[in-house]
Amino acid sequence: MAREGLLGNVTVVAPPSEPLCVLSVHAHPDDEASKGAATMARYGAEGVRTVLVTCTGGEAGDILNPEADTDDVRRDLAAVRGRELDDAVRIIGYDALHLLGYRDSGMPDTDANADPDNFANADLDEATGRLVEIVREERPQVVVGYARDRVYAHPDHVRVHEISVLAFERAGDPEWYPDRGEPWQPLKLYYSNGFTRQRIRALHEWFVASGEESPLAKWVEHMDERDAAAVDDDGHDDSLEPVTTTRIDVRDQIAIGRAALLAHRTQIPPDSFFFRVPLEVEQELHPWEEYVLARSLVDPGVPEGEYETDLFAGLRVVASS
Numbered sequence: 321m322a323r324e325g326l327l328g329n330v331t332v333v334a335p336p337s338e339p340l341c342v343l344s345v346h347a348h349p350d351d352e353a354s355k356g357a358a359t360m361a362r363y364g365a366e367g368v369r370t371v372l373v374t375c376t377g378g379e380a381g382d383i384l385n386p387e388a389d390t391d392d393v394r395r396d397l398a399a400v401r402g403r404e405l406d407d408a409v410r411i412i413g414y415d416a417l418h419l420l421g422y423r424d425s426g427m428p429d430t431d432a433n434a435d436p437d438n439f440a441n442a443d444l445d446e447a448t449g450r451l452v453e454i455v456r457e458e459r460p461q462v463v464v465g466y467a468r469d470r471v472y473a474h475p476d477h478v479r480v481h482e483i484s485v486l487a488f489e490r491a492g493d494p495e496w497y498p499d500r501g502e503p504w505q506p507l508k509l510y511y512s513n514g515f516t517r518q519r520i521r522a523l524h525e526w527f528v529a530s531g532e533e534s535p536l537a538k539w540v541e542h543m544d545e546r547d548a549a550a551v552d553d554d555g556h557d558d559s560l561e562p563v564t565t566t567r568i569d570v571r572d573q574i575a576i577g578r579a580a581l582l583a584h585r586t587q588i589p590p591d592s593f594f595f596r597v598p599l600e601v602e603q604e605l606h607p608w609e610e611y612v613l614a615r616s617l618v619d620p621g622v623p624e625g626e627y628e629t630d631l632f633a634g635l636r637v638v639a640s641s
Contacts, residue, residue: 343460349405353580358570380426440475456501535593571607
């Protein structure tokens with residue numbers, strides 16, 4: 321039996337025979353490795369089609385690994401980061417990679433940020449249309465983007481949020497982009513919660529308990545300051561971090577995520593704090609990747625107060641019946 325839902329004026333039906341597919345939207349090469357890599361590796365191994373959309377070439381990023389900071393690398397950083405992305409995609413096991421084709425926007429008040437060809441300066445409807453075309457081609461039931469970033473607030477991350485929400489709303493509407501493929505309505509939209517309070521605090525406390533200086537100490541300090549400032553005089557909590565609704569157990573795929581990060585040699589030095597916590601410790605401390613269910617046109621069937629444990633909760637019966 322197919323489920324029906326309503327989005328604006330568009331009635332949506334989950335086809336009972338449609339293969340499961342999840343499409344992730346990321347801003348730069350390396351974001352796919354630091355946010356949700358293990359989840360996508362797990363779903364790929366289970367036979368779910370996994371699709372990656374990378375919006376920019378990452379050419380405005382800093383080179384964070386001194387060993388990779390050479391004249392040859394700087395001469396064509398976009399090509400280098402593209403090769404790193406290809407390696408990470410292979411390691412994670414994505415079935416498809418789509419490049420949205422924009423320049424990295426850099427941070428505010430930089431030369432890169434003023435470039436008219438960058439992602440943040442692109443026409444919003446045009447950028448959304450490019451993503452809608454990919455959604456209609458790939459036909460995912462699940463789309464994963466970012467929440468509106470009010471802490472880091474990189475312009476490209478903000479734009480990923482904007483186009484992901486709009487593409488979710490427009491891909492199924494035949495009045496939008498009629499020349500960009502047959503309408504297809506995704507049924508669930510998630511935001512990837514890469515570094516949650518719980519994960520940061522768990523890893524920080526492990527460093528402290530081990531007698532090491534914690535590389536996350538300032539993160540925890542800033543987190544506590546933000547949390548305190550978020551509560552107003554009336555006790556209202558205006559937290560900057562969306563509340564996690566979904567935890568995917570990836571303890572068996574964490575090593576894949578680490579390997580994908582290492583593929584981004586210009587961005588991740590091998591002595592990064594990402595790798596200082598032993599694998600077996602991270603598997604026990606925080607074996608999940610976390611998400612926020614932002615929109616759903618199906619009932620996930622999860623009791624109140626409990627986490628979803630599957631991005632396809634509420635969809636698998638539909639897809640196999």
